[in-house]
Amino acid sequence: MEAEHFRLFVSVLCQAADRANSAVDLDGFPLDRPAIAEHFVLEFREFDREKVALRVGQPDLTVITGDGFVAAALNPNEWR
Numbered sequence: 309m310e311a312e313h314f315r316l317f318v319s320v321l322c323q324a325a326d327r328a329n330s331a332v333d334l335d336g337f338p339l340d341r342p343a344i345a346e347h348f349v350l351e352f353r354e355f356d357r358e359k360v361a362l363r364v365g366q367p368d369l370t371v372i373t374g375d376g377f378v379a380a381a382l383n384p385n386e387w388r
Contacts, residue, residue: 315364318364318380322380322382325346329345329346357378360378367383367386368382368386370382
């Protein structure tokens, strides 16, 4: 988690998941397949959810924490 690019890495994963979860192509036309649910799980040897949330947080992501996890997704106000 100390990598400088961690924040960018999580943002790119969120963008990829959003794209895979979409039922439309890049031009907005419906795909001939159902949306594919895409989620990524990262495991850490040492986990401090508040530290991870602060490290990941940025305006284009919505970050939530729970008991033993941090979740990030694209912020719809920034991406839609």
